[in-house]
Amino acid sequence: MKILFIGESWHIHMIHTKGYDSFTSSRYEEGATFLLDCLKKASVDITYMPAHQVLIEFPTTLQELNQFDSIVISDIGSNTFLLPNKTFYGLEKTPNALNLIKAYVQNGGGLLMIGGYLTFMGIEGKGNWRNSQLAEVLPVEMLAYDDRIECPEGVTPKALLRNHSLLTSINNDWPVFLGYNKVMAKENTETVVDINGDPLIVLGNYQQGxxxxxxxxxxxxxxxxxxxxxxxxxxxxxxxxQAISKTN
Structure with missing residues (x-):
């Protein structure tokens, strides 16, 4: 499989105050390193695009996206795709990245969205995927506001379709999670696993994808x-x- 993985990166800016004086520092982090390393060891061909690179490097043609079997979007808001540097700062017309992803799926590509503070609706609704072109594409209905369900006590998923091919060779003793984005599964989709009574893993189709x-x-x-x-x-x-790959 050849995968385009987008997001899961951030810059942290800190203010250190020591009595009268203060100074600033910053650091850059990538959250998907462990997952990407696991997939690479399993011979998955990964192209990783951190969040800040989307603003300047996201493909501008459908042909560029079609080289991938699927696209993964994780913890990155819709604004990052809709406000590239050329448009926001240079006032240039540019291809709409979300229209390209939508067309990519329509033509048979796979798309996975992973939860986080800036996917689905996210913190303070800033992910804003409900109001994007991909709302029609994704297999879930999103809330109109901050959709985070924080579970500091831990919550354990439950397999609803234990015999589903998605759960082949998967240990049914699921680990705890500390939160999730609340969504509702659309009609004619499959909620394979739920969490706290809400969908955790949902599969669906959008046209050929x-x-x-x-x-x-x-x-x-x-x-x-x-x-x-x-x-x-x-x-x-x-x-x-594998379930969403266009080679499947």
Whole structure:
């Protein structure tokens, strides 16, 4: 499989105050490193595009996207796709990245959205995917406001379709998660696993393409250490990607 993985990166800016004086520092982090390393070890061909690179490097033609079997969007808001530097700063017309992704799926490509603070609606609704072109494409209905369900006590998923091919070779003893994005599955989709009575893994179709949602995190903080250490961690992601891959 050849995958385009987008998002799961951030810059942190800090103010250190020591009495009268203060100074600033910053650091850059990528949250998907563990997952991407696991997939690479399983011979998945990964092209990783951190969030800030989307603003300047996202493909501008459908032909460029068609080289991938599926696209993964994780913890990155719709604005990053809709406000590239050339448009926001240079006032240039540019191809709409979300229209390109929609067309890519229409023509048989796979799309997976992974949960987080800036996917689905996200914190304070800033992910804003409900009002984007991909709302029609994804297999879930999103809320109109902040959709985070924080579970500091931990919440354990439950397999609803235990015999589904997505759960082949998956340990049914699921680890806890610390939160997720609340969504509703659309008609004619499959909720394979739920969490706290809400969908966790949903599969569907959009025209010729296959789509999926994983409504919690692939990494901390919602993705607990127990999840990353779970014996079925890599296999679960492989099964999801294989299920939506256009080579399937």
């Amino acid at each position: 296959k789509v999926a949602c994983f409504t919690s995190d692939c990494a901390p903080h919602w993705g607990s250490p127990q999840f990353l250490q779970w014996e079925s961690y890599t296999k679960l992601w492989l099964n999801i990607l």
